[in-house]
Amino acid sequence: MTGIYVSALDLFSIGIGPSSSHTVGPMRAGRMFVDELAACGLSRSFDRLTCTLHGSLGATGIGHGTPDAVIAGLRGRVPETCDPAEVHGSWEELGQGETLSVAGVPLTRHDIVFEPFARGYGHPNALTLTAEHEGVTLLTRTYLSIGGGFVLTADAAPEASALPAHVPLSAYANADGLLREAQGRSIAAVALDDELQMFGRDAVDEGLDAIWAAMSACVRAGLSTRGGLPGGLGVTRRAADAHDQLSRRPLGSVSADEWVAVYAMAVNEENAAGGRVVTAPTNGAAGVVPAVLYHLVHEGASDADIRCFLLTASAIGSIVKANASISGAEAGCQGEVGTACAMAAGGLCAVWGGTPEQVENAAEIAMEHHLGLTCDPVGGLVQIPCIERNAVAASTALTAARIALLGDGHHVVSLDTVIETMRQTGNDMSSRYKETSTGGLAVNVPYC
Structure with missing residues (x-):
């Protein structure tokens, strides 16, 4: 039997503000998604990316910088090393009618959708990322930002996380x-x-x-x-x-x-x-x-x-x-x-x-x-x-x-x-x- 200890190196993660669940987690989710696209050989196959922010991410995402964070993650940035100045401001640019290049495809304001009352995904902080080609879905994933910057895919086991899986020595559970x-x-x-x-x-x-x-x-x-x-x-x-x-x-x-x-x-x-x-x-x-x-x-x-x-x-x-x-x-x-x-x-x-x-x-x-x-x-x-x-x-x-x-x-x-x-x-x-x-x-x- 192994214990439940979460390493200090994971629990105290270096990132950016203003929120671990609404900024750091979504950025990690965006990076996970583009990494999976690459692993599947789809990096050059899609012509549209969309993001739907569910529940609390949809309700308070703008104030927490969630759209900016997702865009930064899709551009390959990670919270530990990114320049905060390069993360914030993307959503404001889209709001002015501009189009951003993200992972090699154009992104508009309409590609990010807010669903503040959608709560059927296993956690109040959920987001769905989808890659399409000519209207056909190539890959879609729903991620749960469970707090502290930890991220799960919606169908993952509860103990899994986007951070490295380390096995503690101790056996205590409480x-x-x-x-x-x-x-x-x-x-x-x-x-x-x-x-x-x-x-x-x-x-x-x-x-x-x-x-x-x-x-x-x-x-x-x-x-x-x-x-x-x-x-x-x-x-x-x-x-x-x-x-x-x-x-x-x-x-x-x-x-x-x-x-x-x-x-x-x-x-x-x-x-x-x-x-x-x-x-x-x-x-x-x-x-x-x-x-x-x-x-x-x-x-x-x-x-x-x-x-x-x-x-x-x-x-x-x-x-x-x-x-x-x-x-x-x-x-x-x-x-x-x-x-x-x-x-x-x-x-x-x-x-x-x-x-x-x-x-x-x-x-x-x-x-x-x-x-x-x-x-x-x-x-x-x-x-x-x-x-x-x-x-x-x-x-x-x-x-x-x-x-x-x-x-x-x-x-x-x-x-x-x-x-x-x-x-x-x-x-x-x-x-x-x-x-x-x-x-x-x-x-x-x-x-x-």
Whole structure:
């Protein structure tokens, strides 16, 4: 029996904003489609490409840059290495009546169709790509963007993904099993064993270092950039000015909660602008984990601490992904920001010397207090309430870790119970509150 651990190198994937499920996933799907066309010998056989965005991708795709992402993927680009500036803007060009050359064929605005109420594909985030020749279908595939940038074809097994298939060493399937695996050692050690089994020491060390380098670069970029965010809401970046204000205060007068809130805002402003960001575990929730870790490093955390933090967070995120969902379109924002907060709280507790039981408690506290959180982005943009929501969750992660460390790890409600509750709550939640922008703030805040 193998476990459910998702490598940190996959869970923390380097990509672009504003959304892992609506931008990164669709770009990967587009690239998968052209790769399959090539594998089938059809690269020069089609004269038309079409894309239909179903469900949440159809409902909020324009605000999330989904058409741009699909076009970039069809042009062979991948999120990890593409220039964000070359991705955004294609849909606007098509809207002005222009025709784009994509994979060697012309693409018009009419070739991308939105079906916001179509939900019969196995996941709320679905898209269908079709290649034709003189009106005859040569190849058609439906892809599911299941959150965090992970992509399945509609007929694939649930555990399959577009990312490389790696087999973890451990056998745990939930938090209780993880605690049994961690007897006499740390959760990070359990995760590291899986990483080494899948990739080897050099690749793991280089991968974790690259993830942290990208996270910290994103924080710094957000702290040094001012101006308005795209999309028409009139949202202005605040992180840089807020950081300057905190820096001018007397030494010792700024709390850790204030610092992490500003760092989280910096990341999510970069994400909202479509910049380079690390999925953690999604883009909409990308600010929480880097903000807490950035503060730890600022306070003197070592390279070993950074790796401990990321590995612990990956183990927690893997459990949530396997037993519930990290997709806002499937579970609401409790699945995105709630998971990110649990990951950050667990990682922080571990670095602060917590036992595995205290780490599990910290993650449980963090997620428990995000239960029922809806995903209702105004205008379909990852700005309101997403930017501030990450800031609040980063502060909550600190609180959760502190509370857990005040106890001995024994508590009434387990992390597994909270994850299952989150899954049930997501199932019960109206689709209006799951990244469709048809309920909540999305309909009560004017957007023109």
